[in-house]
Amino acid sequence: MATTNLSEYDKTTIPDAKNFRFGIVVSEWNTHITEGLYNGAKNTLLEHGVKPENIIKWDVPGSFELIYGAKKMQQQHVNAVIVIGSVIKGETKHFDFVCDGVTQGIKDLNVLNETPVIFCVLTDDTEQQAIDRSGGKHGNKGTEAAVVAIKMADLRQKI
Ligand SMILES: Nc1c(NC[C@H](O)[C@H](O)[C@H](O)CO)[nH]c(=O)[nH]c1=O
Numbered sequence: 001m002a003t004t005n006l007s008e009y010d011k012t013t014i015p016d017a018k019n020f021r022f023g024i025v026v027s028e029w030n031t032h033i034t035e036g037l038y039n040g041a042k043n044t045l046l047e048h049g050v051k052p053e054n055i056i057k058w059d060v061p062g063s064f065e066l067i068y069g070a071k072k073m074q075q076q077h078v079n080a081v082i083v084i085g086s087v088i089k090g091e092t093k094h095f096d097f098v099c100d101g102v103t104q105g106i107k108d109l110n111v112l113n114e115t116p117v118i119f120c121v122l123t124d125d126t127e128q129q130a131i132d133r134s135g136g137k138h139g140n141k142g143t144e145a146a147v148v149a150i151k152m153a154d155l156r157q158k159i
């Protein structure tokens, strides 16, 4: 069963993000998907008051490199990090290892370090599924990730 629209949320429940600074690490694999996710995330951050100069974007070759990129981005005095990737199943089990590796690596960064890392990595059986979730009929997971990043930055500031 497909997910609900990822971009529909109550905008009145989102904290003011004008003083927050975000790092976004973007995989270049399936760039037509990841750039759509990045635009969704960036535009949502801007919509909630984040200054353009407070959004740092780094590109990495593939989703597996998001782990290293996020680790270094955590050192950039940002309130939260978003990692963006698109893993699409091929003929072999490589898909499984990439997805599991990235998931575990990002989880580890959230456990070991203080800066939240938000997981915006699509793991799809088909390219159409990825298209549908990066600005298509199911919305944009980048928008969802930006909302989560603002909420986590706000929570971190309060605790
Ligand atoms: N097949 C996909 C990859 N594979 C590349 C890995 O992420 C990694 O860059 C390589 O194993 C070298 O360490 N990456 C994606 O992001 N999406 C794919 O569909």
Ligand SMILES: CC(=O)[C@@H](O)COP(=O)(O)O
Pocket (backbone or CB within 6 Å): 087, 088, 089, 090, 091, 092, 093, 094, 095, 096, 098
């Ligand atoms: C997720 C991948 O690495 C995948 O695109 C690689 O394709 P294949 O499994 O056909 O080698």
